[in-house]
Amino acid sequence: MKNLQKATGELQEYAPAYVTAGQVLILAQIKQGVEQITLKDLYQTLGADTAATQTSIRWSVRRAKDANLIAKVKGQRGLYQVVR
Secondary structure (H helix, E strand, O other): OOOOOOOEOOOOOEOHHHHHHHHHHHHHHHHOOOOEEEHHHHHHHHOOOOHHHHHHHHHHHHHHHHOOOEEEOOOOOOEEEEOO
C-alpha cells in the first residue's frame, strides 16, 4: 500500500493511484444509485490520510465534476450531488 501512496510532482503532493481509485469509487457509487457523495466518505473508503492522497482524491472529484457526473451542493463543503 505504501507504494500506491508514493507522492509525485514537484511539491510531492500528488498520488496518481488515488486519482484513479477515486474515479472508480465515484463511478461505482453512481452505478449503485447513490444520490450524494461526500469527500469525507471518499477519504475514509480509500484510506487517504496524507496531504498527497487527499489532494489526489480531490482531483478525482474535479474530473467527475468536469464530466458532469456530479455537482457541488451549494452551501455544503465536501458534498456532491449525482447528476442524472
